[in-house]
């Protein structure tokens with residue numbers, strides 16, 4: 001089921017997103033004793049670093065993985081984990097060892113293989129069923145590191161794949177693939193600004209088959225939290 005939530009501006013996106021995260025994390029902890037969440041990079045980093053410190057939850061029950069990650073050193077500005085390490089961890093009770101991070105100093109395909117092993121260990125299963133994936137959408141309609149027209153859109157065997165020709169720099173990344181994304185219990189997109197308005201219309205109104213539109217969890221929910229500027233053509 002897809003739900004579109006329109007709010008006034010970026011600050012309201014942060015508030016709404018945080019309230020959904022609080023509810024979903026507390027339900028997961030109550031029902032299954034743990035909360036598995038996938039984080040994205042880009043603009044979502046800011047929303048989460050501002051919003052999560054206000055969330056009322058049992059942080060010790062959280063495991064945080066990445067929907068995609070750039071294959072760069074952890075201290076690079078392009079490292080998604082590096083951003084959360086600097087901007088989120090000091091503001092919460094989260095510890096670095098609750099994050100599942102990519103192996104350093106290896107190729108993208110080695111990093112993807114190693115990441116899949118780490119997820120298998122964390123989930124104690126071959127099925128990586130996330131309670132929540134926090135997703136962004138680029139102005140070209142990409143989500144995670146799944147780009148329009150890329151062969152990875154059709155990947156069904158690998159759960160974590162490497163990409164070495166990302167059209168958005170940096171080129172080397174790892175990404176969850178649709179079999180994992182679409183088995184999540186919940187997916188939330190958070191998008192703000194006029195730069196996303198055209199793509200939001202193409203996905204939510206015209207139903208074009210773009211990468212972000214293919215996020216349709218089989219037995220889960222997808223929420224789009226969009227501000228007035230991003231929702232201008234809906």
Ligand SMILES: O=C1O[C@H](COP(=O)(O)O)[C@@H](O)[C@H](O)[C@H]1O
Pocket residue numbers: 039040041042043044067068069135136137138139142143144145168
């Ligand atoms: O490169 C990436 O881009 C997308 C979208 O970023 P945004 O800044 O336009 O919101 C992001 O979701 C993904 O995690 C990241 O690696």
